[in-house]
Amino acid sequence: xARWLVILAGGRGERFWPLSRVMHPKQFLTxxxxxxxxxxxxxRVGALIDDKHTFVVTGVxxxxxxxxxxxxxxxxxxxxxxxxxxxAPSIAWxxxxxxxxxxxxxxxxxxxxxxxQRTQRFLVLAxxxxxxxxxxxxxxxxxxxPTHPETGYGYIERDGQAFGDAEVLTVRRFxxxxxxxxxxxxxxxGHFFWNSGMFAFRVTELLEAVREFLPTLHDGIESLAQDxxxxxxxxxxxxxxxxxxxxxxxxxxxxxxxxxxxxxDVGTFASLARLLPRDKEGNAARGPAIFVESRNVTAIxxxxxxxxxxxxxxxxxxxxxxxxxxxxxxxxxxxKVVQALKDGGEHEHLL
Amino acid sequence: xARWLVILAGGRGERFWPLSRVMHPKQFLTxxxxxxxxxxxxxRVGALIDDKHTFVVTGVxxxxxxxxxxxxxxxxxxxxxxxxxxxAPSIAWxxxxxxxxxxxxxxxxxxxxxxxQRTQRFLVLAxxxxxxxxxxxxxxxxxxxPTHPETGYGYIERDGQAFGDAEVLTVRRFxxxxxxxxxxxxxxxGHFFWNSGMFAFRVTELLEAVREFLPTLHDGIESLAQDxxxxxxxxxxxxxxxxxxxxxxxxxxxxxxxxxxxxxDVGTFASLARLLPRDKEGNAARGPAIFVESRNVTAIxxxxxxxxxxxxxxxxxxxxxxxxxxxxxxxxxxxKVVQALKDGGEHEHLL
Numbered sequence: 001x002a003r004w005l006v007i008l009a010g011g012r013g014e015r016f017w018p019l020s021r022v023m024h025p026k027q028f029l030t031x032x033x034x035x036x037x038x039x040x041x042x043x044r045v046g047a048l049i050d051d052k053h054t055f056v057v058t059g060v061x062x063x064x065x066x067x068x069x070x071x072x073x074x075x076x077x078x079x080x081x082x083x084x085x086x087x088a089p090s091i092a093w094x095x096x097x098x099x100x101x102x103x104x105x106x107x108x109x110x111x112x113x114x115x116x117q118r119t120q121r122f123l124v125l126a127x128x129x130x131x132x133x134x135x136x137x138x139x140x141x142x143x144x145x146p147t148h149p150e151t152g153y154g155y156i157e158r159d160g161q162a163f164g165d166a167e168v169l170t171v172r173r174f175x176x177x178x179x180x181x182x183x184x185x186x187x188x189x190g191h192f193f194w195n196s197g198m199f200a201f202r203v204t205e206l207l208e209a210v211r212e213f214l215p216t217l218h219d220g221i222e223s224l225a226q227d228x229x230x231x232x233x234x235x236x237x238x239x240x241x242x243x244x245x246x247x248x249x250x251x252x253x254x255x256x257x258x259x260x261x262x263x264x265d266v267g268t269f270a271s272l273a274r275l276l277p278r279d280k281e282g283n284a285a286r287g288p289a290i291f292v293e294s295r296n297v298t299a300i301x302x303x304x305x306x307x308x309x310x311x312x313x314x315x316x317x318x319x320x321x322x323x324x325x326x327x328x329x330x331x332x333x334x335x336k337v338v339q340a341l342k343d344g345g346e347h348e349h350l351l
Numbered sequence: 352x353a354r355w356l357v358i359l360a361g362g363r364g365e366r367f368w369p370l371s372r373v374m375h376p377k378q379f380l381t382x383x384x385x386x387x388x389x390x391x392x393x394x395r396v397g398a399l400i401d402d403k404h405t406f407v408v409t410g411v412x413x414x415x416x417x418x419x420x421x422x423x424x425x426x427x428x429x430x431x432x433x434x435x436x437x438x439a440p441s442i443a444w445x446x447x448x449x450x451x452x453x454x455x456x457x458x459x460x461x462x463x464x465x466x467x468q469r470t471q472r473f474l475v476l477a478x479x480x481x482x483x484x485x486x487x488x489x490x491x492x493x494x495x496x497p498t499h500p501e502t503g504y505g506y507i508e509r510d511g512q513a514f515g516d517a518e519v520l521t522v523r524r525f526x527x528x529x530x531x532x533x534x535x536x537x538x539x540x541g542h543f544f545w546n547s548g549m550f551a552f553r554v555t556e557l558l559e560a561v562r563e564f565l566p567t568l569h570d571g572i573e574s575l576a577q578d579x580x581x582x583x584x585x586x587x588x589x590x591x592x593x594x595x596x597x598x599x600x601x602x603x604x605x606x607x608x609x610x611x612x613x614x615x616d617v618g619t620f621a622s623l624a625r626l627l628p629r630d631k632e633g634n635a636a637r638g639p640a641i642f643v644e645s646r647n648v649t650a651i652x653x654x655x656x657x658x659x660x661x662x663x664x665x666x667x668x669x670x671x672x673x674x675x676x677x678x679x680x681x682x683x684x685x686x687k688v689v690q691a692l693k694d695g696g697e698h699e700h701l702l
Contacts, residue, residue: 018658288697292687304655304671305700307369307688310678311665320655320671327661336643337658346639349656 003130004105005049006094009038009058009112010084014338015268018322022350027112028065031266032275037113039069044119057090083236088246092210092221099203106133109199117262125257129200138253140200143193144263149183154195162255171254174244196263213250268331269315273298322349354481355456356400357445360389360409360417360463361435365689366619369673373701378463379416382617383626388464390420395470408441434587439597443561443572446554456554457484468613476608480551489604491551494544495614500534505546513606522605525595547614564601619682620666624649673700
C-alpha cells in the first residue's frame, strides 16, 4: 500500500485573460510566489508523496507543458484528456490505473491551481486524512471556514463529530454554488465550509462508488483500461460530472476536515489582488509598475512596465499583446471581454 | 525669388511617453489621421511649396528618420543639430543656407508636430502671409483664437489693423507661457491669440534681425556657413533661445493673422483625446480596444488590444513594452513617470 497523488490540471479558465490564454491556462501561470500554480501544487506535497507516485490529469494539448513543468513525474502518468468531462472521469481514469498497480493505494486528489499559504498545516491535515482513509475507509474532504458569502464556490455542511476529536466531522450534505441569500445564511449558521476540491480516499472505495453511483462512467473507464488506444473514442463519450456531485454527495462515510491552511482558489483577479502585498497607498504590483499619486491600484504584468498617474481603484493586467483594465468589483466579468474577442474573430489575442 | 519651407522637427518631447520614445519622438508618431505628424506637415503645404524648396531642421540622430519619412526632400536640406538650442538657431541656420541660394526668398516656418484640421483655410492664410512678406516685408505670425486659458502656450496681443482688412493685425507684444490668472484675463479681454509657432518672413529680414538682436547667434551662424564641417563645435555653443523671444518680440513690423484653421498643438494626451471621435458612451480609441460597460475612456495603442470592464474617466496608452494609465486631468504629469524611470535606471523603456 502506498499513497498516491492525483493532480487535476485540465483547467482552461478564461478568468485570467489576458495572462492566461487558451494554450497557457491558469495552472501554468506564476500568480503567487515564484513557481507556477502547478509546480507549487506538486512541490507542496513533497514531504508526503514523491513524484513516482504522482499522476496528473490534464488536456491532451497540455501534456507536454505539464511534463516540462514536472519533469520527474513519469511521462506515462500524465494523462491527456481529449476533451474535458469534469472531475469524476479524470479521477476515475487515474484511479483505475493506480488500482491495477497498487490495489491498496490511498489517493490524495488536488486541484492544480489553488494557493495554500500554510503548507505545514496542509501537510498535517493531508497526512491525517490519508491515514484515516487507510485505517477506517471513507471519503475525506477539506473544508475551508468561509470568510464571506462567496457564490462562486460549493459548500459542505458538517454534521457531527466523526472521530475522537473535533477535527474530523461527518458531512451532512454538499451544496452547489448557491445564490447570495442562501450563501449568507449558510455562512451565518457556522455549519458550512467551502469545498476546496481536495479529497482523500482508498482507490478501491472510489472505484466501487463510481460503479455504484455512476455506472456509465464505470463501464467507460473499464473499456479504457482494456484498450487505452481508444481514448479519443471513449473519453469524450463519458458522462460529464463532478466528483462532488457524482460521488461525494451520494457516498456513505463522507468526512470533512476543517482546514485552516490559508487556502484561496485564486479564481479571479480580485482573489489574486487579495493575496498581493500592498504599499501604504494600497497599491500592489506583480511585475514592473510605477505609481504616481495613485491609490488602491493592482498592477499585474508579465512584461510591460505599467505606470499610473492620479488614478484610483483599478485592476490592470498587462501583456505585450493585450491589456485589460477593470473596476475591482468586475473581475467576474473578464469572460465578457473574452467573448467579445471571440465574437469579433480576434482569436490571436486568446491564443 | 521663391517660397521656401522650413520645418522644425527637433522635438524630443516626453509628454507622449510611452508612445513617443527618445528615438521616436512625437513628430514621427501617427497621432491624428493616417500619417505621421511630420509627413502631414509637409503634405499639408503641397499646393504652396514643393519638396525641393523644403528644409527640415532636426536632431542629428533623427536625420535618417526624417529622410525616410520625406524621401523627396533633398537629403542635404535635412539639417541635423548635434544638440537642441531652441528655435532661433534652427531657423537662422536654415535661413542662412537659403539666403545664399536665393537672397529674395520668403520663408514659411512650421513646427512639425501640430494638427491643423482646416487645411484649405491654412493654405489661404499662409499664402497671404507669404505674399504680404514679399510685397511689404515684416514678420507674420498666425494667431489662434483661444478657447480656454491655456497656461502651456505663449500668447500674442494684437494691436491695430495693419493692412486694408481686419485679417492682418499689428502685434502689440508677445507673452510667454502665463500663470492661470493672467491667462484668464488675457482670454477674457479678447485681444490675445495663442502663438501657433508658425511664421512667414523674408530671409534677408530674418537674418538682419538676428544680426541686430542676437549678434552672437549671427556670428555663430556665419562661422557655420564658412565651415559647415565644424557643426559639432559651433552649434552647441550657440545661444539657446526661441525665435519668439529672441527676434519677434524685438522686431519692427510684426503682424498676426487670426487663424481659424482648426489648430491644435497636440501637446498632451488630453489634447489628443479632444481630437479623437467618441462613441455614445464617450469612449474613444486609436488602435484596438474593447469597451465593456465603460464610459469616457480614451485608449491609445500602437499594438496591444486594450480592454475595459466597468471603468470611467481614464486615459490609457499601451505599447508592447510599456503601458501608461492616467486620470484625464493629469496629462501634464507624464514627465513624472519618465523621470521616475530615469531615476530608477530603467532606460530600456524610454528608448
